[in-house]
Amino acid sequence: KAGVTQTPRYLIKTRGQQVTLSCSPISGHRSVSWYQQTPGQGLQFLFEYFSETQRNKGNFPGRFSGRQFSNSRSEMNVSTLELGDSALYLCASRTSGGLYTDTQYFGPGTRLTVL
Amino acid sequence: TQLLEQSPQFLSIQEGENLTVYCNSSSVFSSLQWYRQEPGEGPVLLVTVVTGGEVKKLKRLTFQFGDARKDSSLHITAAQPGDTGLYLCASDNDYKLSFGAGTTVTVRA
Numbered sequence: 001k002a003g004v005t006q007t008p009r010y011l012i013k014t015r016g017q018q019v020t021l022s023c024s025p026i027s028g029h030r031s032v033s034w035y036q037q038t039p040g041q042g043l044q045f046l047f048e049y050f051s052e053t054q055r056n057k058g059n060f061p062g063r064f065s066g067r068q069f070s071n072s073r074s075e076m077n078v079s080t081l082e083l084g085d086s087a088l089y090l091c092a093s094r095t096s097g098g099l100y101t102d103t104q105y106f107g108p109g110t111r112l113t114v115l
Numbered sequence: 116t117q118l119l120e121q122s123p124q125f126l127s128i129q130e131g132e133n134l135t136v137y138c139n140s141s142s143v144f145s146s147l148q149w150y151r152q153e154p155g156e157g158p159v160l161l162v163t164v165v166t167g168g169e170v171k172k173l174k175r176l177t178f179q180f181g182d183a184r185k186d187s188s189l190h191i192t193a194a195q196p197g198d199t200g201l202y203l204c205a206s207d208n209d210y211k212l213s214f215g216a217g218t219t220v221t222v223r224a
Binding site for chain 2: 004031033035042043044045048050055056058090092097101103104105106107108109
């Protein structure tokens with residue numbers, strides 16, 4: 001079974017631009033979550049989608065948004081980029097979520113650098 | 116959101132030595148997960164502990180869950196360079212993982 005894939009792997013943008021990151025979950029997984037990882041703040045939850053519905057959202061400004069498609073693929077968008085948005089963005093998928101037995105599998109991440 | 120405190124932040128040891136990483140919270144964990152993350156990759160689940168007092172072993176790694184389910188530890192026996200990585204504890208609630216800050220472990224050959 002193929003793992004979680006994320007594209008692109010690396011991205012360089014300038015302040016004020018917007019960016020869209022893509023995530024393809026493991027086949028059969030309907031829950032997709034996004035996390036931001038920075039040296040200062042560690043791993044922080046952005047949002048989670050299940051069957052195209054957002055079930056939970058982290059404490060991030062409205063510039064961060066996401067969506068999930070009917071095939072469970074997900075995208076996240078960051079508008080009006082700031083220097084502090086430079087981070088590793090991780091996508092994770094699992095069958096349905098809600099149970100500790102439902103393992104979450106992470107992709108390799110997209111490294112975003114904002115100049 | 117449950118706050119998880121990990122210690123120490125950094126650990127550098129020689130191959131063959133033992134190490135222990137700790138994860139604590141002021142509130143009770145419903146379950147607690149340990150992950151390892153290597154450079155350029157996403158975190159990989161090592162174990163999930165659920166029952167207070169539980170001990171799980173994964174080769175040279177031993178995971179303990181405190182009786183009150185507010186703390187957990189990860190012990191590595193005879194560490195090897197391949198154990199190098201970022202070790203993260205996390206709690207799973209409301210469809211999201213809340214992570215500790217992580218412990219960066221470096222095992223020198």
